[in-house]
Amino acid sequence: MKIDELLGRTGEWLxxxxxxxxxxxxxxxxxxxxxxxxxxxxxxxxxxxxxxADLLKRxxxxxxxxxxxxxxxxxxxxxxxxxxxxxxxxxxxQHAEAEGSRGVSVSPDETVALMVNEExxxxxxxxxxxxxxxxxxxxxxGIDDLLEQRFEYAYHPRYGYLTACPTNVGTGxxxxxxxxxxxxxLTNEIEKVLRAARDMxxxxxGLFGEGTxxxxxxxQLSNQTTLGRPEEDIISDFRSEILPKVLEFEAAARxxxxxxxxxxxxxxxxxxxxxxxxxxxxxxxxxxxxxxxLRMGIHLGRFREIDLKTLNELFLMTQPAHLQxxxxxxxxxxxxxxxxxxxxxxxxxxx
Amino acid sequence: xSQCQRCKKAVATVHLTDVTKTGNRTRDLCDRCAxxxxxxxxAPPVQINEILSNFVLQAPQIQELAALTCPHCQMTFAEFRNxxxxxxxxxxEIFEQALLPLMQRAQDGNSRHSGKSPxxxxxxxxxxxxxxxxxxxxxxxxxxxxYEAAARLRDQIDSIExx
Numbered sequence: 139m140k141i142d143e144l145l146g147r148t149g150e151w152l153x154x155x156x157x158x159x160x161x162x163x164x165x166x167x168x169x170x171x172x173x174x175x176x177x178x179x180x181x182x183x184x185x186x187x188x189x190x191a192d193l194l195k196r197x198x199x200x201x202x203x204x205x206x207x208x209x210x211x212x213x214x215x216x217x218x219x220x221x222x223x224x225x226x227x228x229x230x231x232q233h234a235e236a237e238g239s240r241g242v243s244v245s246p247d248e249t250v251a252l253m254v255n256e257e258x259x260x261x262x263x264x265x266x267x268x269x270x271x272x273x274x275x276x277x278x279x280g281i282d283d284l285l286e287q288r289f290e291y292a293y294h295p296r297y298g299y300l301t302a303c304p305t306n307v308g309t310g311x312x313x314x315x316x317x318x319x320x321x322x323x324l325t326n327e328i329e330k331v332l333r334a335a336r337d338m339x340x341x342x343x344g345l346f347g348e349g350t351x352x353x354x355x356x357x358q359l360s361n362q363t364t365l366g367r368p369e370e371d372i373i374s375d376f377r378s379e380i381l382p383k384v385l386e387f388e389a390a391a392r393x394x395x396x397x398x399x400x401x402x403x404x405x406x407x408x409x410x411x412x413x414x415x416x417x418x419x420x421x422x423x424x425x426x427x428x429x430x431x432l433r434m435g436i437h438l439g440r441f442r443e444i445d446l447k448t449l450n451e452l453f454l455m456t457q458p459a460h461l462q463x464x465x466x467x468x469x470x471x472x473x474x475x476x477x478x479x480x481x482x483x484x485x486x487x488x489x
Numbered sequence: 490x491s492q493c494q495r496c497k498k499a500v501a502t503v504h505l506t507d508v509t510k511t512g513n514r515t516r517d518l519c520d521r522c523a524x525x526x527x528x529x530x531x532a533p534p535v536q537i538n539e540i541l542s543n544f545v546l547q548a549p550q551i552q553e554l555a556a557l558t559c560p561h562c563q564m565t566f567a568e569f570r571n572x573x574x575x576x577x578x579x580x581x582e583i584f585e586q587a588l589l590p591l592m593q594r595a596q597d598g599n600s601r602h603s604g605k606s607p608x609x610x611x612x613x614x615x616x617x618x619x620x621x622x623x624x625x626x627x628x629x630x631x632x633x634x635x636y637e638a639a640a641r642l643r644d645q646i647d648s649i650e651x652x
Contacts, residue, residue, distance in 0.1 A: 172578065174578065176577075177561070177562045177576055177577040178562075178574065178575055178576055178577055178578070180564070180572065180574045180575070180576050181562040181563065181564055181576035181577055257574070272635070272637075272638055279605065282605075283608070286607050286608065290607075291607050292578035293606065293607050294578070294581055294582075294602070295602075296600075296601055296602060297581055297592075297601075297602055298602025298604065298606070299602075300578040300581055302574045302575055303573060303574050303575070304575065304588060304591065304592045304595060304596075305595050305596075307581070307592065307596075307602075308596070308599075308602045308603075308604065309602070309604045309605060311604075339597055362597070363596050363597045363599065364596065365592065365596040365599045365600065365601070365602060366596060366597070366598075366599025366600070366601055366602065366603055367599065367603060367604070368603045368604035368605070368622060369604050369605055370604075370622075370626045374626075374629055377633065378629075378633065
């Protein structure tokens, strides 16, 4: 598969159909692994780094050979395409911007991405739409089992899987859920909920994970602890404690809006629609804020002008790299805002 | 149980000692007052870099460890302290003394792995502990009526028991 083929579609995680998808956008798990007998990448010479990339690429290709996976050598991928992979959540920003041999192997439906030579030798992720905690874990654990037959992982009987950063040591697992919490934001209760999440030892981040701020209505919650608690316990915390609370708070806030401020609520939704239909220049942040309102409107049954599929396509295609890939030109910030507004108008007004 | 010295109502749960020239002064506060005075009753999760720098300030003996060098990757503890990333898997043992308290702080007090391990590892696995863990997971799966997971766990338990 060529990178350009990604452009014509959305990944599985944006299908918006999974369980609890009115609030849970996607569930993601990642495992950090390193190959025994090699230094971590901080201390790997460029030769060692090349050797590792080659070894891991071959191992992955042999392990998944019956499937039609793609391997992208990031050093040969252009800047815009790398940014596109970030927007699709297939690689991290850090991986896009790093130097030296590195790559990513992607499953045909984009649910699995295996980053080679990121902070650790291997960063494996499974991402699916809606709340699919057990499914993403089983998928990535199965791939971990396959790869383990080909590489000897750096593992310590007391500390578990050894990682470059001690904050990942142990299971090497980071489980994250991406949540859409517009009503908690509108009712000014979001800080309370996020504080409660932090008290439960969860990290709260923005749309693109580590290093991105939690702005807008989208929040990513993930476990901080990787040592001392088995993977299943972390999953079970999310399943039985963390998510029921957050989902209940958001549902209550949405119901309160419907009951007490229906006009204000509809005004928000329809104003957003009006702006998206008519804007001549719009930033990606503003687009995201308005799409968030439409998404809430669709889920509350108060807005039926477009369906979720169209909404999610807009969500992905209006991001900077996707937008530029479609127009075929590299655009400056202002030209991008104009092109974005044009693309949205075309989709919404069926021009 | 002592009473909070600030509000004189609630039970004091936070006990502070101020070291001054004229001697030590102790203060007993309840959760709320401690929080209001800026002593967070529940510490927010700390970042690894913050832990690293605090740790170094608090433990003078670490200064000696700072010069410690891993013979495998040449990483020094000082270098790790600045960058936050280790140089090779051996560092976990070479720097163990300095790393352990730091990991415990970053990892909610834990210092021993529990969970998945490579099947081909030569290290002996404690199957009794594994069984206890799997059985507990099985109970939880049945409780939430996730029979797919329950069936999988039952198979895992069987495979260990018939070993």
